[in-house]
Amino acid sequence: MIDVPFDRETIQRLIDELEIDMTRGTIREMNLLVNAAEKEFNTRFVRMEFGVPGLEASQLAARAEAQMLIEEGVSNTYPPFQGTPELKQAGSDFCKAFMDLDIPAECVIPTVGSMQGCFIAVGLAGFHNPEKDTILFLDPGFPVNKLQTKFYGLESISMDLKDFRGSDLIREVDRLCTEHAVGGCMWSSPNNPAWIVLSEDELRGLAEVFDRHGVIAIEDMAYFGMDFREDYSVPFEPPFQPTIARYTDRVFIILSSSKLFSYAGQRCGLTLIPPGFAQQRYPALRDRFTKGRILDAFIHGGIYPLTSGVSQGSQKGLATLLRAAVDRTYNPWLEVREYQRRAGFMKRQFQENGFYLVYDKDCEKPLADGFYFTIAYPGMNGSELVKELIHYGISAITLKVTGSTKEGLRACVSLFAQDQFEDLAHRLKRFHEDHPIQVPAVAASGS
Numbered sequence: 001m002i003d004v005p006f007d008r009e010t011i012q013r014l015i016d017e018l019e020i021d022m023t024r025g026t027i028r029e030m031n032l033l034v035n036a037a038e039k040e041f042n043t044r045f046v047r048m049e050f051g052v053p054g055l056e057a058s059q060l061a062a063r064a065e066a067q068m069l070i071e072e073g074v075s076n077t078y079p080p081f082q083g084t085p086e087l088k089q090a091g092s093d094f095c096k097a098f099m100d101l102d103i104p105a106e107c108v109i110p111t112v113g114s115m116q117g118c119f120i121a122v123g124l125a126g127f128h129n130p131e132k133d134t135i136l137f138l139d140p141g142f143p144v145n146k147l148q149t150k151f152y153g154l155e156s157i158s159m160d161l162k163d164f165r166g167s168d169l170i171r172e173v174d175r176l177c178t179e180h181a182v183g184g185c186m187w188s189s190p191n192n193p194a195w196i197v198l199s200e201d202e203l204r205g206l207a208e209v210f211d212r213h214g215v216i217a218i219e220d221m222a223y224f225g226m227d228f229r230e231d232y233s234v235p236f237e238p239p240f241q242p243t244i245a246r247y248t249d250r251v252f253i254i255l256s257s258s259k260l261f262s263y264a265g266q267r268c269g270l271t272l273i274p275p276g277f278a279q280q281r282y283p284a285l286r287d288r289f290t291k292g293r294i295l296d297a298f299i300h301g302g303i304y305p306l307t308s309g310v311s312q313g314s315q316k317g318l319a320t321l322l323r324a325a326v327d328r329t330y331n332p333w334l335e336v337r338e339y340q341r342r343a344g345f346m347k348r349q350f351q352e353n354g355f356y357l358v359y360d361k362d363c364e365k366p367l368a369d370g371f372y373f374t375i376a377y378p379g380m381n382g383s384e385l386v387k388e389l390i391h392y393g394i395s396a397i398t399l400k401v402t403g404s405t406k407e408g409l410r411a412c413v414s415l416f417a418q419d420q421f422e423d424l425a426h427r428l429k430r431f432h433e434d435h436p437i438q439v440p441a442v443a444a445s446g447s
């Protein structure tokens with residue numbers, strides 16, 4: 001196999017041919033470049049640019065789906081817009097078992113991926129009050145959510161969680177909500193890409209600020225329970241996944257099946273709306289979402305015009321997985337702990353070769369090893385680093401793409417395979433040898 005670094009002229013030719021702007025280094029662009037480079041050099045990259053599941057989906061779901069489609073012949077009927085009763089009830093029970101929250105089945109709404117739930121929630125938060133058309137993002141975050149805000153023509157502002165945690169976070173959010181027309185605030189927990197989890201104190205403080213300013217929270221739990229410092233996998237027993245819904249009603253909780261259940265291809269997620277909030281009416285929503293009551297606006301003004309529901313096969317599959325988790329016949333967290341193992345190895349390799357973690361702490365605690373981590377190399381900004389690593393057969397995206405104000409890269413562990421451990425170690429060693437770190441004169445003199 002060809003050794004690293006790859007020929008620089010060839011890489012530059014590929015960049016020029018594909019018209020890739022390396023200063024942006026978006027997921028799509030990196031993907032194009034890496035596909036081309038893998039072909040050109042006949043080699044496999046250590047691919048860290050994609051946030052896609054790297055594990056097999058459970059056969060439980062596939063069998064339940066197939067059986068339903070064959071035996072019940074539902075393919076010719078539209079699904080109920082509000083979701084199938086079976087999935088709504090399974091979602092409600094899952095929520096009780098693993099969050100200790102009472103959300104009735106009526107307020108559990110299947111969506112086409114959690115992405116659709118995010119999209120509708122952003123719209124409702126951004127239009128519920130004509131004087132509050134701004135979404136505040138607790139960054140770094142999932143880049144697509146900002147595209148959703150743009151799609152609606154809403155404003156967005158952002159703050160970086162690296163700079164504000166604990167009481168500083170509450171104060172800063174309070175300041176931003178005072179100075180800007182914030183209608184909604186969105187974050188993911190565990191966070192894509194820093195793997196930060198907001199603490200109970202932070203959630204309590206944020207809830208108080210949001211209630212005071214009339215801000216709707218959008219709590220994206222795409223990586224539900226995947227903070228592996230805790231074991232959230234025992235139903236009906238603490239610890240429970242932290243949620244702001246313990247402190248305020250005004251929240252859309254977004255659940256994804258893509259990562260926890262590796263069920264991304266079937267595009268089925270859930271949005272949970274606490275019942276008090278589900279019944280709230282906002283007359284301003286009638287214009288765009290046809291209904292003023294939050295639950296109706298979500299279903300009839302959001303789900304219906306976008307996709308007219310979610311395929312019944314995938315709802316059956318997800319209902320089966322949730323039910324099995326609640327009944328303790330299937331533990332998805334045992335499977336996704338594979339990501340923890342991969343992250344542990346990869347982080348160690350990077351750190352032994354001169355890299356450092358950009359987001360390195362969760363308040364004062366070490367972060368869990370999870371689906372993503374963030375890295376930087378002394379003396380290089382994010383776009384320089386992402387481009388340089390390409391020559392060493394390693395791909396990632398810049399933190400800039402995620403809304404971070406820090407220099408560095410987002411690394412996703414999901415596609416890292418067992419047979420690439422040696423490759424990664426070798427490539428990083430070469431990278432480190434070829435890019436000696438300049439030790440500042442003061443430090444070098446030991447004073």
Ligand SMILES: Cc1ncc(COP(=O)(O)O)c(C=O)c1O
Binds near residue numbers: 257258
């Ligand atoms: C934070 C976050 N939210 C939402 C999503 C979208 O998930 P889904 O596949 O359920 O639409 C992702 C996917 O990577 C994500 O990282």
